[in-house]
Amino acid sequence: MKATIYDVAREAGVSIAAVSQVINGKGKISEERRNEIFSVMERLNYRPSLIAAALTGKSTYTLGLLVPDISNPFFAEIAHAVEDQAHQRGYSLAICSTHNDDERIERYLSLLQQKSVDGLIIGTGMDNVELLGPLIEKSVPIISIARETLSPHVLPVLVGDFAGGCMAAKHLIQLGHTRLAVIAESLKVSSSRERIRGFRQTLEAEGLNVPDAWVLAGGSDLLHEGKRNAMTLLQQTVRPTALFCCNDLLAIGALQAAKELGFRVPEDLSIVGFDNTILASVTDPPMTTVAQPIAEMGKLAVNLLIEELTKEGKSTIVQRTVIEPELVVRKSTGTIS
Amino acid sequence: MKATIYDVAREAGVSIAAVSQVINGKGKISEERRNEIFSVMERLNYRPSLIAAALTGKSTYTLGLLVPDISNPFFAEIAHAVEDQAHQRGYSLAICSTHNDDERIERYLSLLQQKSVDGLIIGTGMDNVELLGPLIEKSVPIISIARETLSPHVLPVLVGDFAGGCMAAKHLIQLGHTRLAVIAESLKVSSSRERIRGFRQTLEAEGLNVPDAWVLAGGSDLLHEGKRNAMTLLQQTVRPTALFCCNDLLAIGALQAAKELGFRVPEDLSIVGFDNTILASVTDPPMTTVAQPIAEMGKLAVNLLIEELTKEGKSTIVQRTVIEPELVVRKSTGTIS
DNA sequence: TTGAAAGCGCTACCAA
């Protein structure tokens, strides 16, 4: 059977309180006793139960992470970054794929609540912000990552979506493109909207513009959707010479469409993605894309969260953290030929 | 503050025992009381604490999943499959990226133990099987996924690696290749060895063989390593016309090398990968690869695990579960020109 | 410096 604090105390001939103090490095225990107790713990292979500790009010050292789909490379990389930093700080992670399904979100939220996670990082869209209510009431700190904040109680850690859109536009303008189109995931996603806004605004400053008919969005199977939308765009008699896709998966779909229709990339068509996941480096040609600093974002989100949950009651100033993206130029963009 | 079972009992004018029974659907409670209690729980927004429940000996409904690196698409897909099924069955998942680092593995194992996870799924390599000792002693059921079993107490759920190697070989033979080479991750990984064994054995049955010098392995940055090793192979005066790579990442690296050296794929060189992650469908040309049935494996692993942990003491017959892989032929393989 | 004891929220057994 699993050894308990009682076993250790008995073996060492002390009270459980003494053992507890030793475990937590608190109180005053003589060097002698302390070593004695340590060696008994060792001998019994004793591991304090975090469950029992949590019950007495201590934290659970567990963080929850909600993402739409962990098998999507972007979120896998987010999860990786978050887990890394959490581990670093002594926390472990419960990862939940929501499939963007409100029911599932609700179940997970309830579950995480029942497990008394210390904090929550949300990287999934949520149509129904109300779902966070119970958590917020219990003052579980929440951070949203790569998403606009969901409620005033949720601090966001974001990439500069607007700036990213600008970068993409600037790059394409420099290459001489004048007929540009946009493929987005869903206009319900704030980050998509911001990217597009940045893109368009930069173009307009140069006297260019993207006709509304050339902003295509929607779909859930991103790869497929990107391909389909690119097909539509490229089969028009007057077609764009450059595509700005709001994420890598869409960009890859567009790339496939271009090839299928016989367009060369980048000679006939330039494509810019967003995210800079591993996928972007693997396509042919490798994809020019706006890089999200995923590792930093994950790290920051965790640090902010832990800071929040360790500070005593003092409500923090709500602050937005925005990290600037970076354009990674590879081979999917070029001058018009 | 969070409502407890006491609050509910008080509000409803019953004992906590009654409430507990209602929560767990046990005992005999009159329809009337039951509804009364339910409505109070609703009103108070009461969520039973899983922590307290776990402390009294019930299970935690948490499973641990150990993988080398969640940002690797293969493991991300495994995690996704496992999580999906776990969620289905009412369990949640603590995901741990081990980086194949024994120290980290040990920390995680100890942590999961302290959190009293109900079961463990291991998808990471472990040099030091001893680390599992404490878990096994506490009879925490363990399943290894996509890995050879680590100990007699660990049931494996595997893909038919040997068969997968055979398939790759057969396919390449049919295309007329006679000079074949292999790029592997690490020969320490049993699945790599099996894949190679299947590959070689099938070739030998046809009177062909792979010289030892053409079996290259090692490295941790898989993409880079695949490229490097392919470079070596392709720059020899007598070079292979076909490459069998033990996973998709390596295959992609090889593909990049081929292109860099000016070889056309598949006209000058055929490449077969393994895993069939999303990466394989995104390269150009799309990669022919041996598909691991990741979704099934994940599902099976979870089901087996839950079966194991819900059965009362009766030790199960140790069994190996092997799921057959499938060759997905895309465009990276062709007849020699 | 040490130990006794009161919980933490819930389950389960035993009486009523």
Add this chain to the structure above:
DNA sequence: TTGGTAGCGCTTTCAA
């Protein structure tokens, strides 16, 4: 059917 109550393993005063 119901309720009283003894733990589960640990933390944390409060006395000694």
